Amino acid sequence: MERTISFMNGKGSIGHNTRSFIADNVDASRTKNNITLIHEDIKQVYHKLFDKALDEYNAKQKRKDRQIKSYYEKISRSKQEKLFYEVIVQIGNKDDTGVGSSAAEVATWVLKDYVKMFQIRNPQLYVIGAYIHLDEETPHLHLNFVPWVSGCKRGLETKTSLKAALATRGFASEGKGNTGQRRRKMILHLLCVDTGLIGRRKTRTICIYPYWIIRSRSERRKWLHLRRNWRVHRLLLN
Numbered sequence: 001m002e003r004t005i006s007f008m009n010g011k012g013s014i015g016h017n018t019r020s021f022i023a024d025n026v027d028a029s030r031t032k033n034n035i036t037l038i039h040e041d042i043k044q045v046y047h048k049l050f051d052k053a054l055d056e057y058n059a060k061q062k063r064k065d066r067q068i069k070s071y072y073e074k075i076s077r078s079k080q081e082k083l084f085y086e087v088i089v090q091i092g093n094k095d096d097t098g099v100g101s102s103a104a105e106v107a108t109w110v111l112k113d114y115v116k117m118f119q120i121r122n123p124q125l126y127v128i129g130a131y132i133h134l135d136e137e138t139p140h141l142h143l144n145f146v147p148w149v150s151g152c153k154r155g156l157e158t159k160t161s162l163k164a165a166l167a168t169r170g171f172a173s174e175g176k177g178n179t180g181q182r183r184r185k186m187i188l189h190l191l192c193v194d195t196g197l198i199g200r201r202k203t204r205t206i207c208i209y210p211y212w213i214i215r216s217r218s219e220r221r222k223w224l225h226l227r228r229n230w231r232v233h234r235l236l237l238n
Contacts, residue, residue, distance in 0.1 A: 004093070010086035010142060014042075017131040017142045030099070030135035035108070037115050037130035042084060042146070045128050046072040049148050053158035071156070081160055084128060085147065089114060090140035097138055104139050108132060111141040124149055124165040 015021050018039070019031050050071045058067040068074055075081055091097055091107035098104060115130045122145075129144035147165035150158040 004091070006088075006090045008088050010088045012082070012084060012086035012144060014129065014144070017129060017133075017144070019135075025136055027135045033134040035112070035132040035134070037112065037132065038127055039131075040128045042128055043072055045126060045146055046075075046083075049126060049146065050156065050158055050160070053150075053156040057156045068156075071159075075160055081162065083146070083160075084144050085162060086142060086144045088140055088142055090138055092138060094137035099134050099137060099139060104134075107139045108134065111139065114141065115143065118143065122169065124168050 016023065018036070019026070019034065022028050022031070054068060054071050061067045072083070075083055089111060091110060092103060096103060097107050111132050115127070118125070119127055125145040125147050127143065127145045129142065131142045133140055133142065147160055147162040148158060149161050149164040149168065152159055152161075152164070
């Protein structure tokens with residue numbers, strides 16, 4: 001049976017991802033089954049990524065009013081950049097991959113592996129959170145990341161910039177219009193390419209299988225199950 005993999009940009013609510021609060025569509029009795037793969041404090045990540053560059057930048061400023069006290073606070077007030085970005089990855093739907101089914105078990109395994117591959121392929125997108133929710137209708141992944149880039153000539157030598165981080169993978173923003181919308185489309189394009197698709201298309205749903213998962217014998221068995229039951233589609237994008 002065919003399955004879809006859907007990518008969409010999320011709002012980036014840490015409280016929702018960690019279940020600090022329970023939404024109406026959540027089955028609280030199954031929240032204990034959720035899987036937290038990565039959970040880092042965002043402020044500590046900003047210290048880790050940018051403190052050295054921040055100290056070097058401030059040391060060069062002759063005027064104290066030009067120094068940046070907190071890079072985290074500066075970005076939190078920025079209209080050009082966000083503190084972090086989120087994408088939501090879902091395999092199948094409630095009808096063919098509902099939580100509790102064997103297909104959902106395979107989907108959960110695939111999502112776990114996807115996080116590993118995302119980190120390997122995108123070192124400039126520092127993953128601060130990866131949460132698989134199994135207390136809603138269909139297994140899905142919330143992936144939160146901070147884009148960063150070094151070697152900058154203006155401002156901090158290392159700073160956050162989604163546009164520059166995606167450019168390291170060969171993705172450039174094209175056309176005019178809402179900057180945030182263009183960047184969200186760039187993220188979706190990146191995810192499509194990373195899963196084996198090519199080109200560009202304004203769709204958020206693709207059909208593909210994760211071809212990179214071939215390791216242990218047990219994983220090979222799951223791989224064969226995936227190939228037998230999930231038809232492969234390579235969509236040419238325009």
